[in-house]
Amino acid sequence: MKYISTRGGIAPISFKQAVMMGLATDGGLLLPTSIPEIPTETLAHWRQLSYSELATAVLSLFIDDIPTDDLRGLVDKSYRTFNHPEITPLVKQGDCYILELFHGPTLAFKDVALQFLGNVFEYLLKESGGKMNILGATSGDTGSAAIYGVRGKERINIFILHPHKRVSPIQELQMTTVTDANVFNLAVRGTFDDGQAIVKTIFNDLDFKEKHQLGAVNSINWARIVAQVVYYIYAALKVTEREGVPQVDFSVPTGNFGDIFAGYVARRMLPQQIRNLILATNENNLLTRFVLNGDYSLGPVAQTSSPSMDIQVASNFERYLYYLNGEDADRTRQDMDRFGASGSLQFDELAQERVRTDFSSRSVNEEQTITTIRDFYTQHGYVLDPHTAVGVQAGLRDRKQGVPMICLATAHPAKFGAAVKSAIGHEPELPPSLAGLADQETRCEVIAAEVEAVQAFVEQHAL
Ligand SMILES: *Cc1c(COP(=O)(O)O)cnc(C)c1O
Numbered sequence: 001m002k003y004i005s006t007r008g009g010i011a012p013i014s015f016k017q018a019v020m021m022g023l024a025t026d027g028g029l030l031l032p033t034s035i036p037e038i039p040t041e042t043l044a045h046w047r048q049l050s051y052s053e054l055a056t057a058v059l060s061l062f063i064d065d066i067p068t069d070d071l072r073g074l075v076d077k078s079y080r081t082f083n084h085p086e087i088t089p090l091v092k093q094g095d096c097y098i099l100e101l102f103h104g105p106t107l108a109f110k111d112v113a114l115q116f117l118g119n120v121f122e123y124l125l126k127e128s129g130g131k132m133n134i135l136g137a138t139s140g141d142t143g144s145a146a147i148y149g150v151r152g153k154e155r156i157n158i159f160i161l162h163p164h165k166r167v168s169p170i171q172e173l174q175m176t177t178v179t180d181a182n183v184f185n186l187a188v189r190g191t192f193d194d195g196q197a198i199v200k201t202i203f204n205d206l207d208f209k210e211k212h213q214l215g216a217v218n219s220i221n222w223a224r225i226v227a228q229v230v231y232y233i234y235a236a237l238k239v240t241e242r243e244g245v246p247q248v249d250f251s252v253p254t255g256n257f258g259d260i261f262a263g264y265v266a267r268r269m270l271p272q273q274i275r276n277l278i279l280a281t282n283e284n285n286l287l288t289r290f291v292l293n294g295d296y297s298l299g300p301v302a303q304t305s306s307p308s309m310d311i312q313v314a315s316n317f318e319r320y321l322y323y324l325n326g327e328d329a330d331r332t333r334q335d336m337d338r339f340g341a342s343g344s345l346q347f348d349e350l351a352q353e354r355v356r357t358d359f360s361s362r363s364v365n366e367e368q369t370i371t372t373i374r375d376f377y378t379q380h381g382y383v384l385d386p387h388t389a390v391g392v393q394a395g396l397r398d399r400k401q402g403v404p405m406i407c408l409a410t411a412h413p414a415k416f417g418a419a420v421k422s423a424i425g426h427e428p429e430l431p432p433s434l435a436g437l438a439d440q441e442t443r444c445e446v447i448a449a450e451v452e453a454v455q456a457f458v459e460q461h462a463l
Helices: 015-021 040-046 051-062 068-079 110-128 141-150 169-176 192-204 206-211 222-243 258-269 286-293 317-324 329-342 349-358 366-380 386-397 413-424 451-461
Strands: 003-005 030-032 090-093 096-100 132-137 156-163 183-189 248-253 274-281 295-297 344-346 360-363 405-409 445-448
Touching: 003 015, 015 110, 015 222, 030 222, 040 222, 051 068, 051 222, 068 110, 090 222, 096 222, 096 386, 110 141, 110 156, 110 222, 132 141, 132 192, 141 156, 141 169, 141 183, 156 169, 156 192, 156 451, 169 183, 169 413, 183 192, 183 451, 192 206, 192 451, 222 248, 222 258, 222 405, 248 258, 248 386, 258 274, 258 317, 274 286, 274 386, 286 295, 286 349, 286 360, 317 329, 317 349, 329 344, 360 386, 366 386, 366 413, 386 405, 386 413, 445 451
Parallel strands: 096 405, 132 156, 156 183, 183 445, 248 274, 248 405, 274 360
Antiparallel strands: 003 030, 090 096, 295 344
16 A cells, blocks of 8 residues: 655655655645455454454555564554453443543543554664654643653653643643653643744754654654544444444544544445544534535634644644545645635535535534533433543434444543533542552653753753
8 A cells, every 4th residue: 555645745655654754745644545445245254353353454454564463463562551351342321332442541542543653663663773752742631642652662752841730630640650761751831832832843943853853743644543443443343233233323523633534534444334424523613614614714722621622723634635625636735725824715515515425513512511421421320521522412413313323432531520520510530540640750851931941851862
């Protein structure tokens, strides 16, 4: 399988090259040249597989330059860190299936992709004799998943900036209790935006970037998307079998268009088994406006109880745009240039019709999110985290008789205890991995919100 850029500016490359490239060098995003539709006989076989076996089977369709045995080893290693034998278990609660994606080391769905990406990076760097210094800024959640993805790995150091004393105590501890020698937590005396601006400036220093082989772990790496495709297929096969029905729907709380794009790929692979994909947004409803009205234009970022979806620029949107444009890279590049200049894209009626056959969408406000957590708890005794609640609310409203609804649960409720408490009156029970954090040793450097200070620190501690 070869990979191309949504903007058409690179010659086709292999999977390995695509993983190491991350963002395409022409500014676009990388995509496989084709998405295979899976024959029925293969699906019959896939139904028998464990999660890790299925992951190896799905991934090997997109990765033909890593030997299957090695790939299987990377997959097994990635999901051994999960604390549930089914990796992503399904639990039926009333009218929906909850697909629990939060059994990884940091209790959020990003572990599914980042555990795999970390192992792939280590494998490829060992092969090439290279090294990588990962630099990123977090508002709290992604940082820990990235840190856990590469902790203790050879040839990789990771530097994660978080705003000093502005992340929740649990989020801070999840990062700072990782004391592996290759992990550097930097608490910046400033805001998340300060941290992000510093990282951006440092990445723009091309000499520095080259010298230290700086790498990023944002959600645009193709390896992350393809690792997420697996749980859609896993869940669709399990639920169609259990319910004795041909099709399922998915409701997906999304911000960056990453998770929902993985669903789009899964549906192209299983068009008969996956019917509708519901794109659920919080009050930051850019993507809902796009699906419902063909209006993709930036607004201000609203702070909500589902902060990992408080996003305006959806970094994976361009991947879908490429397909919407009939795989026309020139047009996609022009669209993205126009969006860069004006912050807005408008889609005509024809395009809108096509979008609405690919997705339906709902935006769920703060009050509805909290009410959903409360009602779901009252009715089923099951605690949803606020991100999951956004998806559940959208899913329950768009249900079709006879088609099971699978709602993606993207975080463990204990990670968002305050919001949950405001809904049900008490904090959710802490799972053992969080309960023990407060007693553990921590390591963290408090640093000024200045490019020079961070750059000097990286210089000093880079591999
Ligand atoms: C990142 C994140 C999301 C949104 O994922 P996208 O890839 O942006 O769709 C949803 N919920 C949680 C808990 C997250 O961390």
